[in-house]
Amino acid sequence: MPPPPATTTDSQLLRPLEPLDQFSVAPQRGGAAPKPAAAVRYRVEVSGLDSLGLRGRFDQLSSLVQGQGKPADLGQVGARARADKALVERLLRSEGYYDSEAQVKVQAEGEGPVTVRIAATPRERYHLGEVIVTGPPTRPPELARQALGLTKGEPLAASAVEAAEARVRLRLPQNGYPFVKLGQRDVALDDETHAAAYDLPVDPGRRASFGRVVTGAHPVMPEKHLQVFPRFKPGELYDSRKTEDLRQALVATGVYGAVAVSEVDTGRPGPDDTDEVDLKVDGSPAKTRMISGSLGYDTGLGASAEVAWTDRDLFPPEGALTFRALAGTQQSVVGATFRRSDDGERDQSLQVLAQVSREQIDPYDARTAQIGVTLARESTVLWQKRWTWSAGVLAEVSQEDSFTPQALPDRRTYEVASLPLMATYDRSNSLLNPTKGFRIIVQPDPSLSVGAGVQPYLKSLFEVTGYEPVTGALTLAGRVQLGTLFGASAQDIAPSQRFYAGGGGSVRGYAYESLGPEDTQGHVIGGASSTLISAEARYRFKGDFGLAAFFDAGQAYGSSTPQVRDLRMGAGVGVRYYTSFGPFRFDIGTPVDRRPGDIPVGVYISIGQAF
Numbered sequence: 001m002p003p004p005p006a007t008t009t010d011s012q013l014l015r016p017l018e019p020l021d022q023f024s025v026a027p028q029r030g031g032a033a034p035k036p037a038a039a040v041r042y043r044v045e046v047s048g049l050d051s052l053g054l055r056g057r058f059d060q061l062s063s064l065v066q067g068q069g070k071p072a073d074l075g076q077v078g079a080r081a082r083a084d085k086a087l088v089e090r091l092l093r094s095e096g097y098y099d100s101e102a103q104v105k106v107q108a109e110g111e112g113p114v115t116v117r118i119a120a121t122p123r124e125r126y127h128l129g130e131v132i133v134t135g136p137p138t139r140p141p142e143l144a145r146q147a148l149g150l151t152k153g154e155p156l157a158a159s160a161v162e163a164a165e166a167r168v169r170l171r172l173p174q175n176g177y178p179f180v181k182l183g184q185r186d187v188a189l190d191d192e193t194h195a196a197a198y199d200l201p202v203d204p205g206r207r208a209s210f211g212r213v214v215t216g217a218h219p220v221m222p223e224k225h226l227q228v229f230p231r232f233k234p235g236e237l238y239d240s241r242k243t244e245d246l247r248q249a250l251v252a253t254g255v256y257g258a259v260a261v262s263e264v265d266t267g268r269p270g271p272d273d274t275d276e277v278d279l280k281v282d283g284s285p286a287k288t289r290m291i292s293g294s295l296g297y298d299t300g301l302g303a304s305a306e307v308a309w310t311d312r313d314l315f316p317p318e319g320a321l322t323f324r325a326l327a328g329t330q331q332s333v334v335g336a337t338f339r340r341s342d343d344g345e346r347d348q349s350l351q352v353l354a355q356v357s358r359e360q361i362d363p364y365d366a367r368t369a370q371i372g373v374t375l376a377r378e379s380t381v382l383w384q385k386r387w388t389w390s391a392g393v394l395a396e397v398s399q400e401d402s403f404t405p406q407a408l409p410d411r412r413t414y415e416v417a418s419l420p421l422m423a424t425y426d427r428s429n430s431l432l433n434p435t436k437g438f439r440i441i442v443q444p445d446p447s448l449s450v451g452a453g454v455q456p457y458l459k460s461l462f463e464v465t466g467y468e469p470v471t472g473a474l475t476l477a478g479r480v481q482l483g484t485l486f487g488a489s490a491q492d493i494a495p496s497q498r499f500y501a502g503g504g505g506s507v508r509g510y511a512y513e514s515l516g517p518e519d520t521q522g523h524v525i526g527g528a529s530s531t532l533i534s535a536e537a538r539y540r541f542k543g544d545f546g547l548a549a550f551f552d553a554g555q556a557y558g559s560s561t562p563q564v565r566d567l568r569m570g571a572g573v574g575v576r577y578y579t580s581f582g583p584f585r586f587d588i589g590t591p592v593d594r595r596p597g598d599i600p601v602g603v604y605i606s607i608g609q610a611f
Contacts, residue, residue: 039071041113046088048102048120054091061087064116074106074114081106081116088120096156096196097122098189126156129195135202138177144202147171156196161185165200172204173240178263178277179205208238208263208277209270213246216282220256225317226281228346231383235271238263243279248382249346250281254312259283288313299602300503300512301361304328318342324355333357335370347385348377363513363524364495368398374420381581384431390422402495403523414494418447428467432582432608435475438466449493457487459497465611475538479611482562483530490517490528490558498526501554501568504604506532508552508589509570511599516556522597527556531564534611538576546576550587550610569593570602582608 044064049055059065063080072080085104092100105117131152133145147168150161165182172180183201190196211234213226229249232242247261260282268276293307306326314321318341326333335355343350351374359366374392379385394417401411421444428437441463449455463481470476483499490498502510517527532554540546553567572589587604594600604610 038073040074040077040108042068042072042077042106042116043113044068045115045117046120047118048122049088049091052092052095052097052120052122054095057091058084058088063087074108077114077116078106081118084118088118092120092122094158096126097124098126099123099191124194126189126194126196128152128154128156129190129193129197132197132199133202134199135183136204138172138204139207143175143177144168144172144180144204148200150198156187161198168200168202170240172202173238175239176207176209176237176274177204178208178238178240178243179265181205206265206275207273208265209272209274210234210236210238210242211264211266211268211270211276211278213279213281214264216280218284219281220259220283220285221250221281221317225342228342228344230279231346234276237272237274238277245382246279250283252380252382253318253341254286255318256283257286286312298504298512299599299604300510300514301331302329304331315340330360331358343375345377347380347383348375350375359496361513362511363402363498363500363516363526365401366398366494366496367400368396368496370394370396372396372420379424379426379431381431384426384428386426388424388426390420392420394418394420398494398496400495403519403521403525404491405517405519405525412494415450416447416494416497417450418445420445428465433578434465434467434477434609435469436467438464440464447493447497449488455488455492457485457493459483459485459493473540473542475540477536477538477609477611479532479534481530481532483556484562485528485560490526495526499528499530499556500524500526501530501532501556504587504602504606505610506552507554507568507570508550508572508587508604508610509591509599509602510568511602514598515554515568517558527558528560529562530554530556531562531567533564533567536610538609540576540578544578546578546583548574548576548585548587550574550589552589572602574604576609585609 046055046058049058063083067080081104085102088102089100100120100122102121103119107115107117109115128150129152131148131150133148135144138144148164149167150164154160165185168182169180181203183203186199188197210232213230215223215226230242230246232239243261243263247259250256250259262280262282264278264280266276266278270276288311290310290312291307296304304326305328306324308322308324310320310322312320315338320339320341322337322339324333324335324337333355335353338352340350342348354371356369372392372394374390376390377388379388396416398414399411400414401409404410423442425440428434428439441461443461445459447457447459449457461481461483463479465477465479468476485493485499499516500513501507501515503512507515514524516524519525532552534550534552536548536550538546538548551569551571553569555567557563569592570589571592572587574585574587577584585604585606585608587610589602589604590600591598
């Protein structure tokens with residue numbers, strides 16, 4: 001047998017492989033690197049969408065429109081065109097044009113930009129045929145069908161269908177069904193009649209009534225205190241709007257950093273064949289201490305700076321202690337305030353005030369120490385009430401420099417105890433930006449001066465404001481305010497407590513408290529009554545801006561009977577910027593018949609309308 005053939009081994013095959021991180025391939029010499037695709041410019045032409053009102057939505061979503069001005073080669077332009085073709089067809093179907101189609105053509109013309117033409121062909125539109133809602137019955141019957149609101153014959157538009165289903169999810173919980181569930185809609189198209197049969201399964205769940213408000217695993221507020229916030233009573237038919245109102249009220253306390261209110265199906269039977277649903281409050285606490293500051297300027301009072309420190313949880317629940325200091329060219333204040341919010345009832349507050357202040361204005365120079373307690377029922381943006389009120393006790397001691405009618409300096413110490421009261425009847429449609437309705441405010445302030453003998457007197461304010469919408473954008477507003485003093489003459493009470501006119505809340509264009517009876521040298525000394533009449537025309541543009549024109553007239557008088565003689569008048573214009581919490585107001589006013597010494601222009605900046 002012949003010997004086997006000899007074999008040879010390549011030594012290179014026996015060598016270990018080179019590690020990947022050290023492996024490299026050298027480019028071949030003499031080969032040309034591939035050239036990158038040339039960038040092109042292009043323009044977009046779209047037809048068939050403008051008449052349907054879809055061009056704006058196309059421009060917002062289009063890959064071609066969004067990519068214009070960015071480098072792209074011809075392949076990328078083609079990819080964008082194909083994506084936009086699919087977008088056009090989706091938009092057409094969303095409006096009921098289910099037999100629609102779109103064509104796209106990309107055309108290069110010499111050295112100029114590439115033209116991309118997209119043509120939409122909508123064809124006949126589909127409309128709703130039979131509209132059926134299936135599921136367990138509700139009380140009242142057909143509640144879900146009525147909430148849906150779709151009618152036979154209307155165009156089959158996706159946005160309308162989605163909005164209708166959202167109404168069902170919204171309105172059933174507002175009418176006693178917190179656990180409603182919507183099934184998968186079924187839409188059957190008939191390509192001959194172009195009608196669409198629509199079927200929506202709705203499971204309303206058990207009809208429910210309100211039970212208790214309870215806390216979660218880690219309560220921020222005691223469960224007992226939570227009971228002051230609901231605007232419903234246990235046993236009332238469930239309404240999701242009242243649940244949301246409860247959540248917003250808890251947010252407004254500032255005690256919660258985050259808060260959620262969820263429905264708990266208790267299984268307990270309620271009235272009128274309902275199940276009781278508890279509302280569980282879960283949340284995390286907010287920071288309890290806060291430092292705030294502000295800078296301001298008033299044409300009547302000059303510049304001012306304020307700083308405040310607040311601990312909102314020093315006396316839980318909702319007991320806040322604030323220390324405040326204000327320094328200004330004509331005013332200075334140092335004081336402390338304790339305020340317990342939602343005291344016994346929602347939006348009812350108990351406040352204790354102690355402060356010392358100094359006010360230096362032309363009619364007087366007053367150094368005052370005050371201590372007082374006030375209980376108030378207030379309106380808020382969340383809950384504007386028809387009736388509000390406040391009642392308090394205030395004791396103050398002041399040293400005041402003023403002038404007598406004979407132009408003689410007068411420095412006296414006044415010791416006064418008073419019961420400041422207020423009642424408001426509000427039929428306006430907004431707290432900060434009313435456009436219709438009216439308000440009536442009465443402020444009696446019975447007081448007892450115990451300085452040089454006992455002197456009882458009654459200082460009162462009466463105000464009526466009204467609002468009339470002329471058009472949807474234009475509102476006319478008016479105010480009449482009367483002040484009066486009984487039981488004492490103006491000279492018997494502290495100058496700071498007398499009646500004056502002028503300033504941002506009075507006759508705009510005049511300096512603060514610069515109008516009233518004068519002594520023989522022209523110094524304003526304050527009066528025993530006052531009259532104020534104001535009118536505004538407020539125009540709001542579409543959006544957040546508006547303009548206002550105003551006219552104010554007012555005066556203070558020596559007698560206790562308000563009059564309408566010798567009225568000083570101011571007029572001006574303003575700008576309004578409307579925010580979610582009220583209009584930001586910037587007004588410029590000037591005296592109509594300016595006297596020597598009157599300021600030429602007054603500037604007034606604040607949140608909310610002037611009245």
